[in-house]
Every structure is written in C-alpha cells, then in structure tokens.
Amino acid sequence: MKAGSEDQKDWQMANILVVDDEMGIRELLSEILSDEGHVVEMAENAQQAREMRIAGTPDLVLLDIWMPDTDGVTLLKEWQRDGLLTMPVIMMSGHATIDTAVEATRIGALNFLEKPIALQKLLKAVQQGLSRGQEVARPQPTYFTRPAAPHDASPAPHIAASPVAGSAVMQPAIAPTAAPQTEPQRFNLSFDLPLREARDAFERAYFEHHLAREGGSMTRVAEKTGLERTHLYRKLKQLGVEPSKLGKKNL
Structure with a gap:
C-alpha cells in the first residue's frame, strides 16, 4: 500500500x-x-x-x-x-x-x-x-473498556462483545503504533554538469520523491507540485519517470 x-x-x-x-x-x-x-x-x-x-x-x-x-x-x-x-x-x-x-x-x-x-x-x-x-x-466492532484499577500502570484490557448472549471475550489493549518516520532522501548533484542536464536530474529526483511519498497518485502529486495533471504527465514522460513503478516501490 x-x-x-x-x-x-x-x-x-x-x-x-x-x-x-x-x-x-x-x-x-x-x-x-x-x-x-x-x-x-x-x-x-x-x-x-x-x-x-x-x-x-x-x-x-x-x-x-x-x-x-x-x-x-x-x-x-x-x-x-x-x-x-x-x-x-x-x-x-x-x-x-x-x-x-x-x-x-x-x-x-x-x-x-x-x-x-x-x-x-x-x-x-x-x-x-x-x-x-x-x-x-467494514462495519466497526463495538468495544467496552474496563476502568483501570487505582495505581495500576498496566493498560486495561478491552472487552469485545461476543455473539453468545451474556458472555464477553477479554482482549489485551494494543497501543497505537506510531507511523514510521520517512528518512530524508539524499540527492547528490554534480555542479560540473551542463545546466540542462543538471536541471533534468534535479527535476527527475524531485518528481520521484513526491511520487514515492504519495504512492504514485498523480492527483496528489499535481496538488503538491502546483502543476496541472496534463502538464505533469508531459513532464514525467519527458523525464522518463514512470509513476506506476514508483507507487509499487512504496507498497
């Protein structure tokens, strides 16, 4: 995903x-x-x-x-x-x-x-x-939380409603996992390149970065970069960037 x-x-x-x-x-x-x-x-x-x-x-x-x-x-x-x-x-x-x-x-x-x-x-x-x-x-399940006992540092378990009348199933609470931090990409650009090649190299890295972050979504990349979708399509084709492959890399 x-x-x-x-x-x-x-x-x-x-x-x-x-x-x-x-x-x-x-x-x-x-x-x-x-x-x-x-x-x-x-x-x-x-x-x-x-x-x-x-x-x-x-x-x-x-x-x-x-x-x-x-x-x-x-x-x-x-x-x-x-x-x-x-x-x-x-x-x-x-x-x-x-x-x-x-x-x-x-x-x-x-x-x-x-x-x-x-x-x-x-x-x-x-x-x-x-x-x-x-x-x-995806109907959302209903949970009932048991209050934690005083001075009890451990998280209170959840009681999930059971299909059997009058019964309940104890489930341990799971703390939400923090979203992984994306490390900044390092981009090395040689200043010895001709201006056109240097610009193309930068633009290629720039669009690949945003496509990877947005999972290959052209709609959100267009919003992020401030380009019209048709202009964005032409630019990526010119640079040889394939959005679908970059989206799959980020699954």
Missing part, C-alpha cells in the same frame, strides 16, 4: 474491473487508473466480466451500458439477482437516456458517467465508489 493513513491506502490501491467493448476506452481508463496506483483488469464483453466476477470480487467496476452481446444493465440485473452485486458499480455510456441511467441506479449502480468521460469526474467517481465500498465492507 501507499504512504498515508489507512483509509488513503485502501482507496488508493484497489482492484478495478473495466468492462467496455471499445479497446481504446479500456486502455485509456486502464492507463489513468494505473497511474493512480490501482490494479486494473479489463473485459471486452459481458461474458468475460462474468468470468472475472466469479473468479474474485473487484473493489470497483466501471461498466459500459451498450455492448454487443449483453448490455451493461442486463449484466447488472444478473449480478443483483445472483447476489454478486457486492461491489460498487459505475455505469458508463455515450448514448444512454436518463431513463436508462435511472434504471441502472435503481438496480444498484452507484453512479453514471457520460462519455466522453472528463478526467476529474472519473477520478472523483472512482474515489467515491471506493469509499462507499469501504463503508459497506
């Missing part, structure tokens, strides 16, 4: 299934989401999507409505009927009517994106979907 809080880690590094019959759209969405640190699987039709869903539960599905064999709304109904609609699903279409979007939402789709999909809308919808998935998948 990436650096940061547990919640950030969970929605940053997610398994996302993209279902769309257009290769260009699948590859574009895969590239964008991979740059954000996610693991992306692709299906070009409903049958492939069925097989991937049976093989495992993705954290999020981006599902196209109009596909040649089985349309996305029909597939959504199948998953809902068979109890497989346990993950957030975001529908996509360039030709769907409002009625179609409403029907998909009624069945269980979390959101609807109209093609061509704006980058910021995509990232916002994905983040909201993953956050919603966390809330559903």
Whole structure:
C-alpha cells in the first residue's frame, strides 16, 4: 500500500474491473487508473466480466451500458439477482437516456458517467465508489473498556462483545503504533554538469520523491507540485519517470 493513513491506502490501491467493448476506452481508463496506483483488469464483453466476477470480487467496476452481446444493465440485473452485486458499480455510456441511467441506479449502480468521460469526474467517481465500498465492507466492532484499577500502570484490557448472549471475550489493549518516520532522501548533484542536464536530474529526483511519498497518485502529486495533471504527465514522460513503478516501490 501507499504512504498515508489507512483509509488513503485502501482507496488508493484497489482492484478495478473495466468492462467496455471499445479497446481504446479500456486502455485509456486502464492507463489513468494505473497511474493512480490501482490494479486494473479489463473485459471486452459481458461474458468475460462474468468470468472475472466469479473468479474474485473487484473493489470497483466501471461498466459500459451498450455492448454487443449483453448490455451493461442486463449484466447488472444478473449480478443483483445472483447476489454478486457486492461491489460498487459505475455505469458508463455515450448514448444512454436518463431513463436508462435511472434504471441502472435503481438496480444498484452507484453512479453514471457520460462519455466522453472528463478526467476529474472519473477520478472523483472512482474515489467515491471506493469509499462507499469501504463503508459497506467494514462495519466497526463495538468495544467496552474496563476502568483501570487505582495505581495500576498496566493498560486495561478491552472487552469485545461476543455473539453468545451474556458472555464477553477479554482482549489485551494494543497501543497505537506510531507511523514510521520517512528518512530524508539524499540527492547528490554534480555542479560540473551542463545546466540542462543538471536541471533534468534535479527535476527527475524531485518528481520521484513526491511520487514515492504519495504512492504514485498523480492527483496528489499535481496538488503538491502546483502543476496541472496534463502538464505533469508531459513532464514525467519527458523525464522518463514512470509513476506506476514508483507507487509499487512504496507498497
């Protein structure tokens, strides 16, 4: 996972299934989401999507409505009927009517994106979907704390509610672990280099540092460095920096 809080880690590094019959759209969405640190699987039709869903539960599905064999709304109904609609699903279409979007939402789709999909809308919808998935998948347990005895320096154990009525299970309290401190990176730059090479070397180290700290998230690196995402993409490509590899190094 990436650096940061547990919640950030969970929605940053997610398994996302993209279902769309257009290769260009699948590859574009895969590239964008991979740059954000996610693991992306692709299906070009409903049958492939069925097989991937049976093989495992993705954290999020981006599902196209109009596909040649089985349309996305029909597939959504199948998953809902068979109890497989346990993950957030975001529908996509360039030709769907409002009625179609409403029907998909009624069945269980979390959101609807109209093609061509704006980058910021995509990232916002994905983040909201993953956050919603966390809330559903992780109910918080209830704990009851026994007061510590006077002059008792040891931490009081927690009593966790047991499924058996009238019983309780004693669990030792675990002190929160402090977040590990990240050691500052040392960067050696030779002043004997030509100015252009020295500048490129510095910029490469600068962006690699921020990408590693932010787990490869292009959105947060753009915010940190004050660059537009499109400018940031061009700059990293020019410098030969690969965000996805740097994100994986920080897992």
